[in-house]
Amino acid sequence: MGRHFYVHIPFCEAKCPYCSFYSVAGSKLQKEYFDALIKEIKNTKDEASDDPSEKDTVYFGGGTPSVPDEAYIASVLGEIITVFNVSDAEITIEANPHSLTAKKAIAYKKAGFNRISLGVQSLHDTTLKTLGRLHDRKTALDAIEIIKGAGFDNISADLMTGVPGQTIEDVLEDAKTLIDAGITHISTYSLSIEEGTPFEKRYGTSLEDPDVEIYERQMYHTLRKILEEHSFIPYEISNSAKEGFRSRHNSSYWRGVEYYGFGAGSHGYIKGIRYGHEDDIEKYIKDPTRKIVEEKLTEEDKMAEYAMLMLRTMDGITEEGFKARFGKSIPDDIRRKMRSLIDKGLCEEIKGGICLSRKGLDLANEAFMEFL
Ligand code: SF4
Secondary structure (H helix, E strand, O other), X not given: OEOEEEEEEOEXXXXXXXXXXXXXXXXXXXXXXXXXXXXXXXXXXOOOOOEOOOOOEEEEEEOOOOOOOHHXXXXXXXXXXXXXXXXXXXXXXXXXXXXXXXXXXXXXXXXXXXXXXXXXXXXXXXXXHHOOOOOOHHHHHHHHHHHHHOOXXXXXXXXXXXXXXXXXXXXXXXXXXXXXXXXXXXXXXXXXXXXXXXXXXXXXXXXXXXHHHHHHHHHHHHHHHHHHHOOOEEEEOOEXXXXXXXXXXXXXXXXXXXXXXXXXXXXXXXXXXXXXXXXXXXHXXXXXXXXXXXXXXXXXXXXXXXXXXXXXXXXXXXXXXXXXXXXXXXXXXXXXXXXXXXXXXXEEEEOOEEEEOHHHHHXXXXXXXXXX
């Protein structure tokens, strides 16, 4: 039985040119922001439905949670643990190699974090430069040693694919080096050009060139295969983990269960209502309990969303999973859509249901559209 908590830390050292997440460069208003977070947590009722198949999880994401002073982070985690009586939980913090120090990693461990997700992106300095990241290969590898030295054994790393100039050999070398360094979970993301970012100006639609897309897909599948050969089980489109190291927190999103979202720009889902906060630090500080979006989901919405999210996972949509989540069989309209996905070659049959086929992994958005 568990509940899930997401905390958004919107501070970064500098804005990466491809990023469209809500975050601000610089450290202004940190104290005020963390005071507001504590106020929001204190004013939140413990009323989420328990997730029967998972223990408690807490996830500090960003932005870059390793940018602010570690004492702020520890005080917010302490508040969540106290207010919601959290115990025996998976507690993750995202960190970037450039801002993570040994002092911070030790403080996170002491505060109760037991998992770190490190934004490595690449171990090739030219690729890191293209991405406008502040760290280089050495800093990233040093950060992994710092994390291990602080006593963490559950370490995830993000890798980016499809970066201009990056080769399949580069990505495979990155993955092998991370595996050798003791990483237990790898998330892979393909670079996408987002509206309004400096990358949009720099690259426009050039990454949509069919040859570029085909090469990126080869990169993705080769990486996935290499990870599998090193006992990293692909359990979701973008995630592979060693046995026992799946992200419990992210898995809860894909099962469509309830979770709290604290902080500017965060979203939550409690008592059947999806909500969102202002993605503006100053507005959030003024009234951290204010929700700017509140949408009540019908039972049909919940089932369609569950089907769409479970399609991201290699567990897929199954009769057994549906019964466990909703206490009933897969409804006829969802069954029809599942059949249509098989007919289109986007999904394949598995025991009691379907999951994405190889073609579906490449055209996942097209598959997800079926449930929108
Ligand atoms: S560090 Fe992450 S959140 Fe911050 S600007 Fe870069 S990509 Fe965006």
